[in-house]
Amino acid sequence: MLCMLDSKNINKISSYIRFPVHKYTLHNGLRVILSPNKNIHTASYLMGVCVGSRQEQLGITGISHMFEHLMFKGTKKYPQFDKTYADHAVTEVNAFTSYDYTAYHASFQKDQLELVLDVESNRLSQLKLTQKELDMERSVVQEERLMGVDNNPSGIAMEKLFELSFKKHAYRHPIIGYKKDIANYDLKKLNTWYKHYYSPNNAVLVISGNFSVKEAKKHINKYFACLKSQTIIKKSKIIEPEQRVARYKSITKQVKSPFVRMACVCPKIGSREAYALEIISHILSSGESSVLYQSMVRESKLLSYISTGLWSFIDYSVFLISYPLLQLDQEKHIKSLMLKNIQKGLAKSITKYNLEKVKNIHTNQLLFSLKKDTDKLFLLSDFEIQLGDYKKLYEKLDILHGLSSQFIKQVGEKYLQAERFSCITVKNQNNKAC
Amino acid sequence: MTKSNFKNTSDLINYQELHVKTGLKIFFLEDDSLPTIQYHVLFPNTGSDMDPKDLAGLAFVTACLSEQGAGDFNSLDLQKELNYLGTALDIRINNQNSSIELSGLSWHGRRLWDLLEMILTKPHFKQKEWLLLQKQCINSRLQFLDKQQAVAREFWKSNTFQNKCIQARGSLKSLKRITLQDIKTFYKNKFQKGNPILMLAGKLDQKLKSHIVSSFESMFSYCDQNKTSFAIPAPTNQLKLLTKKDLIQAQIYTGYAISPILKHEVKKWITFKIIMEILGGHSMTSRLFLNLREKQGLTYGVYSYMSFSNLYAYFMIQGATKNSSVKLFLTSLLSLLKKFRDKGIDKIELQRAKACLKSQYLKTIETVESQLYYYVYYTCYFNFPTSMPAKYLDILNSISLQDVNQLIKTSIRPEHLQSIVYAHPCTKDSLKQLKNFPKLQVISFENHFKENLKKS
Numbered sequence: 001m002l003c004m005l006d007s008k009n010i011n012k013i014s015s016y017i018r019f020p021v022h023k024y025t026l027h028n029g030l031r032v033i034l035s036p037n038k039n040i041h042t043a044s045y046l047m048g049v050c051v052g053s054r055q056e057q058l059g060i061t062g063i064s065h066m067f068e069h070l071m072f073k074g075t076k077k078y079p080q081f082d083k084t085y086a087d088h089a090v091t092e093v094n095a096f097t098s099y100d101y102t103a104y105h106a107s108f109q110k111d112q113l114e115l116v117l118d119v120e121s122n123r124l125s126q127l128k129l130t131q132k133e134l135d136m137e138r139s140v141v142q143e144e145r146l147m148g149v150d151n152n153p154s155g156i157a158m159e160k161l162f163e164l165s166f167k168k169h170a171y172r173h174p175i176i177g178y179k180k181d182i183a184n185y186d187l188k189k190l191n192t193w194y195k196h197y198y199s200p201n202n203a204v205l206v207i208s209g210n211f212s213v214k215e216a217k218k219h220i221n222k223y224f225a226c227l228k229s230q231t232i233i234k235k236s237k238i239i240e241p242e243q244r245v246a247r248y249k250s251i252t253k254q255v256k257s258p259f260v261r262m263a264c265v266c267p268k269i270g271s272r273e274a275y276a277l278e279i280i281s282h283i284l285s286s287g288e289s290s291v292l293y294q295s296m297v298r299e300s301k302l303l304s305y306i307s308t309g310l311w312s313f314i315d316y317s318v319f320l321i322s323y324p325l326l327q328l329d330q331e332k333h334i335k336s337l338m339l340k341n342i343q344k345g346l347a348k349s350i351t352k353y354n355l356e357k358v359k360n361i362h363t364n365q366l367l368f369s370l371k372k373d374t375d376k377l378f379l380l381s382d383f384e385i386q387l388g389d390y391k392k393l394y395e396k397l398d399i400l401h402g403l404s405s406q407f408i409k410q411v412g413e414k415y416l417q418a419e420r421f422s423c424i425t426v427k428n429q430n431n432k433a434c
Numbered sequence: 435m436t437k438s439n440f441k442n443t444s445d446l447i448n449y450q451e452l453h454v455k456t457g458l459k460i461f462f463l464e465d466d467s468l469p470t471i472q473y474h475v476l477f478p479n480t481g482s483d484m485d486p487k488d489l490a491g492l493a494f495v496t497a498c499l500s501e502q503g504a505g506d507f508n509s510l511d512l513q514k515e516l517n518y519l520g521t522a523l524d525i526r527i528n529n530q531n532s533s534i535e536l537s538g539l540s541w542h543g544r545r546l547w548d549l550l551e552m553i554l555t556k557p558h559f560k561q562k563e564w565l566l567l568q569k570q571c572i573n574s575r576l577q578f579l580d581k582q583q584a585v586a587r588e589f590w591k592s593n594t595f596q597n598k599c600i601q602a603r604g605s606l607k608s609l610k611r612i613t614l615q616d617i618k619t620f621y622k623n624k625f626q627k628g629n630p631i632l633m634l635a636g637k638l639d640q641k642l643k644s645h646i647v648s649s650f651e652s653m654f655s656y657c658d659q660n661k662t663s664f665a666i667p668a669p670t671n672q673l674k675l676l677t678k679k680d681l682i683q684a685q686i687y688t689g690y691a692i693s694p695i696l697k698h699e700v701k702k703w704i705t706f707k708i709i710m711e712i713l714g715g716h717s718m719t720s721r722l723f724l725n726l727r728e729k730q731g732l733t734y735g736v737y738s739y740m741s742f743s744n745l746y747a748y749f750m751i752q753g754a755t756k757n758s759s760v761k762l763f764l765t766s767l768l769s770l771l772k773k774f775r776d777k778g779i780d781k782i783e784l785q786r787a788k789a790c791l792k793s794q795y796l797k798t799i800e801t802v803e804s805q806l807y808y809y810v811y812y813t814c815y816f817n818f819p820t821s822m823p824a825k826y827l828d829i830l831n832s833i834s835l836q837d838v839n840q841l842i843k844t845s846i847r848p849e850h851l852q853s854i855v856y857a858h859p860c861t862k863d864s865l866k867q868l869k870n871f872p873k874l875q876v877i878s879f880e881n882h883f884k885e886n887l888k889k890s
Contacts (some may be wrong), residue, residue, distance in 0.1 A: 016468055039467070041796040072718065082718040088784070089789035092797075093718060107793055139731030146683040147734055147754055153580055254680045257576035287517030289510060299511075304573040324573050353518070360520030360814070364538055368467050371801045 002034065004167065013363055017394055021380070022213055026220070028159055032389055033275065033380055034216055035208040037373065043113065043209030043261040044092075044103040044374050048381045049122050050204070051197035053175045054314065059184075062177015063193050064302065065097040066141055066185055073133045075126040081119050088112050092374075097175055100314045101385045102301025103245050110211045114219045120205070123225035129187055138182060145176050148207055153253045157261045157424045162318075162423040164247050165263045169240040171316060199230035206381045207372045237315055247422040258427035260329060260335070262321040264420045270387045271310035275400050276411035278318055281308045281396060282358045283349050284342060291345035292338065302334050314386050319416065328427060340420045346412040350405040359401050366397065449806055451820075454647060457656030460632045461810055462643065465802040470634035472537035472803045473550055477628040478814050479659060481530040482602035483745060484624055489612050491604020494527045495567060496620045497534060501525075502563035504550035509563050515549055517843040523553070527602045530743040530815065532625075537803075540637035547646055552845050554630075555653050557621065564614050575755060578603070580881060582685050586856035587752070589676050589882070590687035594748060605798055627657040633810055664745040667691050669850035673871035677859040678879040684760045684857030686826045688767070689750035690850045695742045697817040704791075704826070705833050705841050706740050711787040712779050713846075714751060716739025725770050726753065732763050744816060749845070757857050761864040764855075768848055768870055775846040778839035788830055795826055 022034040052064050072095070074081050085093050085106065093106040108116050149155040159174045166172035176182075204223070207216055240343040243265060267273040284292045296303045306323040321338070325331060343375070369375045384390040450462040452885040485492045490811040501516075501523050503509040516522055519542045536550050562634055578584050584749030592600045601608065634643070669690050695703045714722035714737045722736045755763045809823045822829075853871065855861060856879075866874050 012469060040800050042793060042800070068619070084789070086717060086719045086786040089793060091790045091793040107797065109793070136728070136731040140734055143732070143755060144734040146756060151582060151681060151683040246478055254678070256579045257573060259577075269785065287522055288513040289517045294510070301566075304570040324577065325574075326573060327828060357518045357520065360518065360539065360542075362520075364470075364520040365469050367539070368537065369805070371470070373800060374797075
């Protein structure tokens with residue numbers, strides 16, 4: 001008999017997820033999360049600033065990402081902080097920008113904790129930008145856009161898909177920004193962005209690994225408590241109108257393997273509906289025994305693979321479907337059959353067996369993500385920034401596993417309807433199958 | 435004493451090695467901190483270098499097909515079993531080795547092992563499954579051909595190694611050529627006689643360990659293997675332009691073949707790592723990053739690598755830039771390499787590189803899974819002494835500035851670069867002006883790959 005997640009094991013898992021975490025907030029609003037672990041040899045930090053492409057609009061798309069690049073240009077005290085870090089064995093120095101936030105992170109040895117906190121507090125408050133640095137970094141971002149989007153069929157497809165799916169919300173804009181906007185950034189706009197969003201009351205500092213909590217609190221107080229909070233521009237949420245008609249766009253590119261990307265806008269991260277859709281995604285396409293793999297790959301032989309997934313953000317989630325399209329003349333038929341099989345799957349496959357399978361998948365994923373310190377760091381920051389509280393990490397498995405099959409079906413039937421999907425097809429110029 | 439308070443680096447690695455009766459090895463690394471388990475089976479010398487001529491991808495498809503039905507389970511039932519446990523096989527192939535990994539929750543440990551044993555010893559290899567896998571591999575290949583960086587890399591390797599050992603997952607032609615009989619023969623001659631190494635990491639109980647040892651003993655026996663050799667291609671100074679009309683950005687790969695690392699050359703290998711870190715590692719202070727990105731804004735990323743196997747090795751630099759900047763990129767790169775070779779590095783750069791490599795090493799051994807893999811990989815892949823992983827930091831510390839600069843002088847050879855640019859045809863005129871490369875060869879993507887798939 002296959003093992004199931006019985007209540008004894010579920011309780012065990014709960015104790016593993018609740019690893020030691022200390023959270024507090026400075027008087028200036030900086031949220032601090034400390035997760036010590038003496039069993040490893042290094043520590044990591046992440047400074048998350050609650051600004052991403054979600055706050056942008058046409059004219060300044062990609063500005064959060066551009067700013068992420070400029071944060072590496074140094075301050076008066078640390079004009080070449082990358083070399084400072086390199087000289088003190090602070091490694092894996094990097095950053096990323098998402099729709100919802102921008103994060104700066106690195107790994108270090110515990111005796112460099114004070115240096116790291118000094119540099120990061122300096123970057124958060126004392127950055128000085130010059131035109132020369134902006135111009136040079138703009139070239140780099142333009143190259144990055146070429147690599148990730150303009151010269152990359154998959155990148156173009158995702159950019160167009162989000163444009164098609166969101167008519168009003170800022171999630172329609174690419175994180176890297178449009179070419180025209182990248183070309184037009186100026187110091188005034190960037191300094192305004194810095195002033196409005198780079199503030200302790202709009203940031204979260206996470207430190208994990210081998211470090212002293214006492215020392216961390218002391219240094220955080222020394223370097224961050226003196227920073228002044230700013231009034232953060234809080235834009236009211238843009239409500240994306242409900243999609244009632246299917247949307248479609250075809251992109252012509254010289255590709256050997258035409259493909260399709262589909263998206264459906266769904267409720268936000270942390271909502272019960274989003275968790276239900278996460279479960280549905282696994283049932284539909286996790287593993288070769290999944291509903292869509294069996295129906296679309298094995299039975300109908302129309303596809304060689306299919307994948308689904310849920311990308312969740314602060315305001316909305318996006319249910320994604322991807323598959324290659326080797327038989328171009330069957331494009332409509334494949335899409336129609338796939339949507340039918342999704343509905344069939346919702347009707348017949350939200351079973352106890354499949355829900356147990358998904359429990360095992362989630363548990364595996366979560367436990368393996370707790371193995372590496374940096375993965376833990378990102379988990380803590382994601383939950384704190386996107387959901388408002390890192391403790392929601394502890395609740396995730398309980399919420400997921402507590403949803404009834406009826407509720408899951410209802411959510412699936414509501415959101416995964418043909419008319420709610422936007423679809424991008426990328427195919428080659430002559431419309432011929434390869 | 436906590437793990438982090440290590441006094442000797444030998445305290446960092448703490449595995450158990452067992453030689454079973456059949457002559458094969460099992461490595462255990464226990465860790466109770468999380469209820470997970472991982473089985474990793476490494477088949478040394480069963481990678482794509484072993485693919486017969488014209489059957490590129492055979493090692494890969496053989497490994498993949500083994501999970502499409504085994505023992506008492508047909509393909510669907512086997513997948514159901516694995517997927518229900520929340521897991522799937524992870525199959526990896528490089529030029530030298532194949533490996534199969536299965537991980538999951540520790541209370542599923544026995545079940546996972548039984549499934550893995552079946553897959554490794556009783557695969558069905560059915561024609562129906564092969565036809566589906568073939569179709570999937572062909573589609574993957576087509577997707578590969580749409581990825582500019584991947585194509586450029588493959589083109590560079592095929593030019594540097596004169597068409598040998600390139601397509602680990604097969605080309606369109608070879609995938610269509612492979613038959614089920616080829617797969618069965620490869621499985622029998624290579625995987626069954628592949629002297630696999632088993633690595634177990636995670637929460638292991640004594641009963642399960644004993645069961646695994648006794649079943650592994652009956653699964654495989656030790657077999658003597660023929661050693662293959664490989665002639666290192668002579669250095670060239672060649673530039674080839676692979677063109678495709680819709681490319682807005684150029685991918686540039688340059689480098690050359692070098693001698694493989696021998697088992698007694700641990701210090702040399704680590705010295706090479708230092709050199710690569712300084713020249714084009716992933717830090718923001720590497721020479722390539724500072725010059726080509728920070729100073730000139732020519733690229734988003736440019737990196738240098740040395741890749742070693744026991745048969746051959748290579749040095750490579752890779753970057754991307756817009757079509758109009760290709761000439762400047764290459765000129766700057768050549769000038770930088772010459773300066774690097776002629777003037778070497780300084781003390782500060784050496785210190786930084788050592789700190790970075792130390793940090794990377796400590797991160798590598800952070801989890802039991804990666805610790806075990808790292809240990810087995812380097813002792814079995816390069817045949818390094820078994821004491822090496824524990825002595826890595828000591829050896830790293832012992833490397834002097836003189837050691838590094840001496841190796842730079844003998845190993846960095848800008849005159850011998852085999853270079854390729856994969857870009858729009860418009861770059862041809864600017865590349866022809868480059869004095870460093872006597873002859874520019876221009877090939878179109880369609881002519882080179884000639885992999886037109888007929889409708890099946």
